[in-house]
Amino acid sequence: MPDKSELLLGCAPITERPGMERAMRVAINRVRHSKKATTFGHQQAFDKALAKLVRNIPVDEQLAEWFGKESLVPVVRRGWKKIVRNPVVIAIAIAALVIGVVTAYRVYEKLNDFPGADKARRLLSVAASNRSVLLDPLQTDAGALTDLFFMKHHLEHYDVPAEFAQFKTLGSRVFDDDEVRRVAQIWVKEKRMQFFLFPAEPDKQGKINDFSDWRFVEWEGWTGAVTQRNGVCFMAVIRGGEKDLRAYLEKKKA
Amino acid sequence: MAVTTKNLPQLYRFCFLMTGDAAKAQTAFQDTVRDAATRTDADEPPPDRLWFFRQARDRCIAVTEEGIQAEPGMLEEAEISPDAAAQIATLTPEQLAVWISAAPEPQRSALALFYLDEFTLPELLSLLDMKAGELSDLICSGRRQFQSWLDSTTAYYGGEAHHAG
Numbered sequence: 011m012p013d014k015s016e017l018l019l020g021c022a023p024i025t026e027r028p029g030m031e032r033a034m035r036v037a038i039n040r041v042r043h044s045k046k047a048t049t050f051g052h053q054q055a056f057d058k059a060l061a062k063l064v065r066n067i068p069v070d071e072q073l074a075e076w077f078g079k080e081s082l083v084p085v086v087r088r089g090w091k092k093i094v095r096n097p098v099v100i101a102i103a104i105a106a107l108v109i110g111v112v113t114a115y116r117v118y119e120k121l122n123d124f125p126g127a128d129k130a131r132r133l134l135s136v137a138a139s140n141r142s143v144l145l146d147p148l149q150t151d152a153g154a155l156t157d158l159f160f161m162k163h164h165l166e167h168y169d170v171p172a173e174f175a176q177f178k179t180l181g182s183r184v185f186d187d188d189e190v191r192r193v194a195q196i197w198v199k200e201k202r203m204q205f206f207l208f209p210a211e212p213d214k215q216g217k218i219n220d221f222s223d224w225r226f227v228e229w230e231g232w233t234g235a236v237t238q239r240n241g242v243c244f245m246a247v248i249r250g251g252e253k254d255l256r257a258y259l260e261k262k263k264a
Numbered sequence: 265m266a267v268t269t270k271n272l273p274q275l276y277r278f279c280f281l282m283t284g285d286a287a288k289a290q291t292a293f294q295d296t297v298r299d300a301a302t303r304t305d306a307d308e309p310p311p312d313r314l315w316f317f318r319q320a321r322d323r324c325i326a327v328t329e330e331g332i333q334a335e336p337g338m339l340e341e342a343e344i345s346p347d348a349a350a351q352i353a354t355l356t357p358e359q360l361a362v363w364i365s366a367a368p369e370p371q372r373s374a375l376a377l378f379y380l381d382e383f384t385l386p387e388l389l390s391l392l393d394m395k396a397g398e399l400s401d402l403i404c405s406g407r408r409q410f411q412s413w414l415d416s417t418t419a420y421y422g423g424e425a426h427h428a429g
Contacts, residue, residue, distance in 0.1 A: 020400030024381040031385060052344045056407060059352035060360065061381040067277045067357040073290055
């Protein structure tokens with residue numbers, strides 16, 4: 011019974027073109043260096059002679075005209091509907107849409123950013139990775155810590171805004187961050203919120219412009235509401251969305 | 265790969281090998297190309313190169329169905345001669361087409377497609393819907409049968425080939 015390479019050699023290509031199957035290439039190379047090389051050579055000469063005869067098949071003049079008529083040959087005409095239904099086009103469109111939305115969101119975010127927004131986001135990552143045991147236990151009103159920060163750490167204007175001053179604290183700490191510099195952190199009982207107080211960032215002209223409204227930053231499911239007074243930023247952080255924080259800000263307004 | 269006007273002569277040659285008759289080949293060829301043009305007008309998926317040859321094969325089989333059908337294993341076989349190329353050189357394409365068209369299916373299709381020297385092995389197997397072993401058997405037996413026919417039809421003496429008759 012002939013083996014696989016013999017079977018392949020039986021239908022070996024008449025003209026060896028690039029891209030030939032590996033098994034066929036191997037079988038041909040092997041037989042050319044074996045005792046069967048002569049027999050295979052005869053087979054190839056036989057096949058080439060027949061293929062040459064096939065190429066010489068005359069084509070009727072009347073029929074030859076058909077070969078020049080491009081209109082008889084179906085041309086791939088793709089309507090826009092077909093193009094739109096193509097899975098590749100759909101995938102590219104979805105990818106472009108996602109990139110567009112992300113880019114638009116980033117641009118919108120940057121336009122609404124305030125100096126120090128990057129610092130605030132960095133502190134959101136600190137909030138996400140922190141545990142309460144890192145802080146010094148302290149149970150008092152958050153507003154009362156202003157004096158502590160000033161007296162103990164010489165941090166001036168590290169004031170907790172009135173909206174959050176009544177919240178009961180669990181602990182606090184003051185630490186130095188490479189980018190944000192002196193940061194005061196407070197944990198409160200209310201929804202395990204955290205407060206951060208840190209130096210404000212000057213704008214491009216080098217000026218520090220306070221803002222009394224609340225501006226929001228987000229980072230991986232954490233949201234911070236930031237306000238800036240006397241060159242110090244206060245940020246209330248909660249795990250959740252903007253609406254969770256707005257509830258506290260609007261309660262105070264009312 | 266798309267079909268272009270460059271492939272059409274090969275399609276006609278295939279029809280000619282399958283039918284062994286210029287008129288029948290022309291009919292099968294024209295019907296296939298017309299069918300392809302109709303499909304495109306009807307907004308159906310554009311036919312590819314293999315589609316043309318599949319369609320043409322079906323048409324050629326249909327157009328020759330009415331004649332006498334060859335039966336497998338009826339012909340004598342001979343080992344391929346070292347002089348086979350020279351013997352073949354004395355033949356005309358029409359003689360070859362008549363011989364191939366007289367072969368039983370699917371050997372006829374296998375020989376016609378193989379000697380077009382147009383397709384890769386996977387394409388041949390796809391067109392003929394068979395395995396490599398089957399194709400190899402058909403081609404090998406076809407070679408030996410053709411050699412036997414060559415030997416009975418032509419004789420080769422010292423570099424010159426002469427028709428036996």
